[in-house]
Amino acid sequence: MTAYAVGYFEEVEAGPEIAAYLEAIDATLAPFDGRFLIHGGDKNVLEGEWPGDLVVIGFPDMISTRAWYESPAYGRILALRLNKAKGAVILIEGVGEDHRATDILVR
Template sequence: MSAFAIAHLRPAAPHADIAAYMDRVQATMAPFGGWFRVHNAQVEVVEGSWPGFVVVIEFPGMAEARAWYDSPAYREILPLRTRHIEGDTVLVPGVAADYDASATAAAGKAAA
């Protein structure tokens, strides 16, 4: 089942380190089957507030997502971004293709 690395990144001034990070990040994802689903996208806010932009990277599973984030190659370039862009990053498992929210709702009703 797919897993995702999702980052909510705040606006930042252009910097050579950020360009270097962006130039190198794709190569760190490839060994773990990662690919961008959303990159540097401005969002359309329909509820609440969301300053900045979003990045979504899909991986084959949580093991690959964790292995990428913890990999020496990614850890080497990560400070190029984090020194200049504030943000939040999460790793999250996806749901199966046949996921049905009504089953989750039924379990919630039964527990209530």
């Protein structure tokens, strides 16, 4: 099942550390078949407030997602982001193509 690393960042202090993080992250994703699906960008807020930016990185499965996040390569650059960005990051499984909204009622 496809899985995702999702980050919601309310504050990011641009500068050399964030630039170094962005320059290095793609190489950490490649061994785990990770790729950016959403990386900030223009948004159209329809309900509520959304003061931050969203980042979604897709992986083939949760094992790959967790292996990337816990990898030595990502660990070497993680502090660059943690020191300059405030937000939350989660790892979450996706749903299959046959998923229906009511499927969550069966849990």
